[in-house]
Amino acid sequence: MAQLSGPAEADGPGGDRPFPPGAYPVIVVGSGPGGIQVSYSLRRLGVEHALLSADPSPGGMFRRWPFFQRLLSWTKPYAPVERGGRAYERYDWNSLLSDEPDQQAIMPGLMDGTSYFPSRPEMEANIAAFAERTGTVARYGCRWTATRREETPDGSTFVLETTDGEYRAPVLVFAVGVAEPFSPPTPGIELAAHYADTRAAETYADRRVFIIGKQNSGFELASGLLPWARRIVLCSPSPAKLSVNTRSLVGVRARYVQPFEDHVLGGGVSVLDASIGGIERRPEGGFTVTARPSDGGDDLLIEADEVISATGFVTPLLDLPALGVTTFGQSHLPAQTAYWESSSLPGIYFAGTIGQGSAGLKKHGLPANSGAVHGARYNARCLARHIARARLGLASVGPAIAPADLLETVVGELTSAPELWHQRAYLARVISLDATTGPRDEGIVPLAAFVDGEGDDGQGDALAVTLEADGSGAIYPVLYLRRDGRVDERPVESDPLLRFDTPAVREQVAAILAEVGR
């Protein structure tokens, strides 16, 4: 039966690999940040599971990408709060989460100081160091190849076929990234290289490069090729969104905006709003790309030596859709509940960047940060707790909060809770308000589950504390009050310096708590 995960199963001197084929209560697939974080969090909760990975070592996509070897997510070695601990996580987007102080804030200790964006190798080392220090072991080199369902006397179970043999579990967690290159069915698209197959930058010296796609990957390539390419064209039907304009992580990040400035200043980069009519090889070498302007103008015929498709990635779900997992959108993300469970195939959960398929409330159009480590790591911890509770019956009662401490508890969360800062309007601290037992900390809960009465906190009277943004640049606290099943939203005015422990904020929060008799 199940084998406990833990340091004892680590590859030993004899080369014994952990988690041999067999039956487990839970199986996690993937050894990127998502898989490692889920595995660690499950183990802390005492949930037996196997962690499997096709890769030879931890790191997931960071073993290879970003192409130009520098992350988009920052870690501030010197932050307004002391390094390590929960409050510091707001400033460190890349370390995984541990309950032990000596396993926290690993990322800043591995950075060489040249940038507050870690390099790709530094990030890979960060994930590996976390796995090593926490004793999070995986069966590496074990590739998931197929999935099926099997009815047993104990109920339905999933069978995971792998290169090492068959595994069985009633609960599967897939943290396999959104990492399978995708190209649209444009005529001649086979003539374009995908972002994933981009060559070393210097091999584009003096070349005319046409990049399909105007999201981060397209602009990342353009930024990296600025010193090399003779001309760069970036093209897709809709205008480029810039994060500095959307005031969110939606759009091209500031680090990659240089090609856009080159474009508007007439430096030789062109950023076009047009669909691609087709790509044809020219007899004399190179390609002609037909671009159809979105404003309805005449087709543009653009010559290029290289065409690169920066059109994104899809989720490598293998046969899960055939098994019943509904997918949607360009990235073929699985449709998920607020707790990252397939909305069409119970028992299948997702972690890591795939978790962005659980959109939450997406208030004001702003997505959560589930596609990045600083969002997914909190989702993973929340998911582990949910699996322990909902699937294995390992429920725990939250600690009581003295009524006199309620205001300070709320203000403290608003001020420094990293879950609320990084997963705005997506995760919330929930405090139950049972009249008999008094306030209790129910932990971090997906806000969508709370407002729909589907959270692990139940449906009783409760308070959800979160932070939100509306795209105007403001970040502000919001409290949700659930009374007799009805949920009311109570926003609190923001503070120009984002200090949520001021007398003004305390006064507003106190007035809201007074509504529920606290």
Added chain:
Amino acid sequence: MATRDEIVDQIAGFALFADLTTPQLQRIAHMFEEEAYPEGARVLRQGLSGSAFHIILDGEAAVVIDGEQRATLGRGDFFGEVSILLGEPPVADIVAARPLRTLVLAGPQVHDVLIDNPSLMYRMLQAQARRLRNANRWRS
């Protein structure tokens, strides 16, 4: 799950987009995002701010006010625009009556999309006029 081209083909048949050219439809398809909801999921929540504009690609949605179902919406129908135009929270829950797939435009983007596509705005106005007419008939 559909490619952008498939979405363009789908929305080309919707009354809302009847006057747009193919390049305009492609641009629109790239501005909207696709989302999927299981049966029973709430898409818009009565009284909660910050919701979005949705166009139904597949499935059926129920309009529910204070727990009472008032109407159903199907393929090609849209919802969420009233609360965005008025800057107020939705006055109804929109609940997936069957598995639902929608195209979604964030509330803050609706203004620019309507201004950039007057024919889309006109079609939306026509639909609102019909809804108003039908509501008045129902009351009289």
